[in-house]
Amino acid sequence: MVAVGSALSRRGLIGGREGNLSCRLEDGVILVTPRGAYKGRMSGSDMVRCAPFQPPPPGASSEAKAHLEVYRRCPEVRALIHAHPPAVLALSALGRVPSPDILLEGKALVPRIELVPAITAGSSELADACGRAIQLAPAAILLEHGALCAGEDLWQALDRVEVLELLASIDLAGAGSVVPI
Numbered sequence: 001m002v003a004v005g006s007a008l009s010r011r012g013l014i015g016g017r018e019g020n021l022s023c024r025l026e027d028g029v030i031l032v033t034p035r036g037a038y039k040g041r042m043s044g045s046d047m048v049r050c051a052p053f054q055p056p057p058p059g060a061s062s063e064a065k066a067h068l069e070v071y072r073r074c075p076e077v078r079a080l081i082h083a084h085p086p087a088v089l090a091l092s093a094l095g096r097v098p099s100p101d102i103l104l105e106g107k108a109l110v111p112r113i114e115l116v117p118a119i120t121a122g123s124s125e126l127a128d129a130c131g132r133a134i135q136l137a138p139a140a141i142l143l144e145h146g147a148l149c150a151g152e153d154l155w156q157a158l159d160r161v162e163v164l165e166l167l168a169s170i171d172l173a174g175a176g177s178v179v180p181i
């Protein structure tokens with residue numbers, strides 16, 4: 001989580017304290033990044049332990065509710081990243097989402113991309129919508145907010161965030177295959 005948080009920060013896929021990460025441990029505990037942490041400078045002991053069927057402790061990320069909802073609904077998901085990828089946000093503000101079909105990596109990693117409407121951050125409604133989206137697809141674009149990507153581990157979730165951003169960048173450059181929202 002420390003290494004992936006640092007990669008997200010270094011690559012500009014989140015601003016300093018933005019975004020959140022989580023992973024499911026073998027014993028079923030969910031580790032979530034702490035609320036308001038600078039993701040490029042975390043340490044392992046900062047992570048907050050959450051039980052999937054209990055409300056997250058107050059020190060956990062403000063979006064911990066959404067992470068737990070996804071883990072409850074999707075037993076195969078072992079890691080989640082919520083990021084604010086700039087090209088994805090720019091494209092969705094223009095009313096478009098990237099098509100995975102323009103890149104081999106897109107088709108392999110994010111064959112389906114779900115859309116989550118603009119819903120208040122940290123709300124139960126957003127958590128519910130994220131849970132439903134990740135049941136249908138490994139990646140979701142949260143309108144006016146960012147992206148949520150799942151994986152069998154954090155590196156696969158990071159691959160998905162990165163390919164979403166790449167697809168959106170290609171589309172913004174005028175070379176994509178646009179899918180209107």
Ligand SMILES: [Zn+2]
Nearest residue numbers: 019082145146
């Ligand atoms: Zn966010």
